[in-house]
Amino acid sequence: MTAPQTCAVIAALADAGIVARFVGGCVRDALLGRAIADIDIATPARPEEVIAALEKAGIKPVPTGIEHGTITAVVSTPEPRHFEITTLRRDVETYGRRARVAFDADWAEDAARRDFTINAIYLDPDGTLHDPVGGIADLEARRVRFVGDPRQRIAEDVLRVLRYYRFEARFGGGSGDAAARAACR
Secondary structure: OOOHHHHHHHHHHHHOOOOOEEEOHHHHHHHHOOOOOOEEEEEOOOHHHHHHHHHHOOOEEEEEEHHHOEEEEEEOOOOOEEEEEEEOEEEEEEEOOEEEEEEOOOHHHHHHOOOEHHHOOEEOOOOOEEOOOOHHHHHHOOOOOEOOOHHHHHHHOOOHHHHHHHHHHHHOOOOOOHHHHHHHO
């Protein structure tokens, strides 16, 4: 997360006074010492603020999921790289794979709507970790655990059943979470 393209995106946001933290798989994989494929960034800034900051820095913003607060930052030099920057949010209503969201400035509220605790760890650009739901302990224990009630997480998005088993195979210690397994049936 120290590549020049990453630093350029973080600097563009910081120069505009925007607080940003890495989140999700990039943090999880960094903590595990694994290669990082994608970099996701969370921020309390609204999408229009993110777009303005990126444009000012000469970084191309693409509104890939604007209704959910997601802007993709495209940095083309030294080699092309994409970063998803998403406004903190909370689910107002969920139905299947779709959700109506409200933008929020509450990091804990954002973490509460994520799928697994190991994907709800935030990392400041200065290296400070924020772990509102116990994801670091779960990583250390090789435990894949839903954030909150597994049944609710699955009702919000049924594909989380498949993600659970995929993540259990990749990151779990083999015993699995009994509540999660029960909810997946």
